[in-house]
Amino acid sequence: MAQLQAVRIHIMGKTYSVPAALTIMKAMEYAGYKLIRGCGCRGGFCGACGTIYRTPGDYRIKVGLACQAVVEEDMYLTQLPFFPAQAATYHLDQAKPALSQLLKCYPELSRCLGCNTCTRTCPQELKVMDYMAAAMRGDIARVADLSFECIMCGLCASRCPAETVPYNVAILARRLYGKYMAKKAQHLAEVVSKIKAGEFDASLNQMADQNINELKKLYNSRDIEP
């Protein structure tokens, strides 16, 4: 892989030459930025490094995660590490898995114009507009499923002309789904009641009191589920 070929990029309007094939994040560091904001897990999961950019001859704003997207010749970029989106607080115990709950927390949800900018903006390539449409129908299971890989970077909210906050609507829907709509795990409830009744305490204590040689014997002879 040829590493030393250079590309020109423009970080907040300032021009730098950086090695080709770097991610935007590594290119910024190469240029001398010691990142405080706009850098988190460096692995595409945390949503800290949402970046917007444009390339010459194209009027469209593009987006990417700085830790995953690779630099392009003449990209004009800036990070958007924080967005003052509104986030509702609620009591999950008293909430209802219904449209009324979504609207109570986010009344502006119904202002969605269906313009699809959110979907075009999502660096995870989620079908944001589709889950917002599902939210407006009160189809909470659908919102939960379609938004599951959301990393809450906030870029969708930053570009929404109706000023909705899709990623916060989505986590509300996911928690409502997880709490009220997904079936409870029966086997879990059974084990939990046994633990709370102290049923394993004696055996666990006995296990913890074993000397190492006994423990090794038990370990090496334990059967392994296929």
Place this chain on the structure above:
Amino acid sequence: MYTPEMLESIKAVEKTRGKRMKEQHPRLTPQEKEALLKSFHPDFRPDTMRKVTVGPSKGETMPHELVDLLEARSRLDPHTFSLEAVAHDVEVLVIGGGGAGTSAAIEAKLAGANVLQVTKLRLGDANTMMAQGGIQAATKPNDSPMLHYLDVMGGGGFVNKPDLVKALVHDAPLVIDWLEDWGCMFSKEADGALVTIHGGGTCRKRMHFARDYTGAEIMRTLRDEARNIGVPIIEFSPAIELVLDEEGKCAGAVLTNLETGEYCVVRARAVILATGGFGRLHLAGFPTTNHYGATADGLVMAYRAGAPLIFLDATQIHPTGVAFPEQIIGQLVTEKVRGLGAQLVNTEGEQFVNPLETRDAVSSAIIRECLDRQKGYTTGTSQPGVWLDSPMIEAIHGKGTVQRELPAMYRQFKRFDIDMAQQPVLIYPTLHYQNGGVEINDLGETSIPGLFVAGECSGGVHGRNRLMGNSLLDILVFGRRAGQAAAAKSRSVKIGKLTLEHVKKYHAELDQEGIETDRISPMLLPDYTRKVPRADRG
């Protein structure tokens, strides 16, 4: 975007796939495993470590990069820094914004304590967010906390602290229940049963997951709930030193605002350190899977205040870090890929280790295959690796499994035009986890009254080697325990005059040992500026 040479090497993997599907590579005997670790695991390389010469664990062997930070001076001048102006006076101070810190803050708040949570970056910026594979708990009828206990001890080399392991396996199903109740979306069967699979070193299918966003799903749920119940949070303000009172009780911390440089004194009746591990120190030059902020800050602060550190000579090298493409080198390929059946294969299309051995053994076997037996593939940037035969997953479980069960992994490679459902991926071990840390008891308490530690910053529960799925578990079990215990303790504690005497003493000890250095610690953030990217900069 594999090169033609790589595509050629992949052919050897494809050629033997049918035959390998039917074969199970034999497990290592205990003797074979020991010999393998001694010859190839980085923990046994004498050039990577030295003895620390100051502090409560003086004489213990630890990685150079960590000893450098321990044998360093405070960011504060303890003779001139004033603790008079207390900006926040709380009952429980939680330092750290990952899964351990956030679960501790939630529990302390629910227990009625006046809590403050502070963190170096944003709430949720932590390794928790990146943990893909799963979380262990004995929730199935064929399993038990005792079997889980055995697995943890065996994985850790039988040196784990029994009380901690007992707490871990005992609370495990309670933690899953707690999360389910917060609306965390675990992967389930139609009847609500939790889907579970094997991880390396498990004797039962005990790994629960939320697709391959398990840690992210847990973290975003906890973060949302912490906000709902009103846990006050100060972001971009790491602690740089603990504060004790004149009796030696932990009594707060000094923070610095990363953006303005301003200091801020917090007084607290109990402090919970949940600052994570040391992956970003790039021990022995390894790339890392870790979060940007994993710079051992908590170890440094606790050590200066007098808390012993244990098992820090044992570092977990994750067997499967990305070896290609270069842009994402060192990033994690979740163990779930192996859990779903993908085998590890050399350039001759042969298996060389059972993919479900413990992480230390699999890593050592890969290093041996590449460096000793010369049967690895070396990329154009001199990065060696072996093939992880991910297409096996769909051959075993059916088409669409990779995208359904491993969406994050699939996306990560797809961005670089590699379809892991169709093509194997090249991997090499990467620095993943700090097995040791600050010594604690089963409530997360340290030897310093009022100081609790939870999560990766603590040591003992995993012995010398953590099993997959026990880290998400650890942070929640001990985060919750520490949160509850700290809240209870804070009710009865009276804090005296705040001091930095311990820092003065520590500096004096450095002088006494003749350590003249301009190093300061904690590090707070690694410095990658103006560096030509190399394989060791994940």
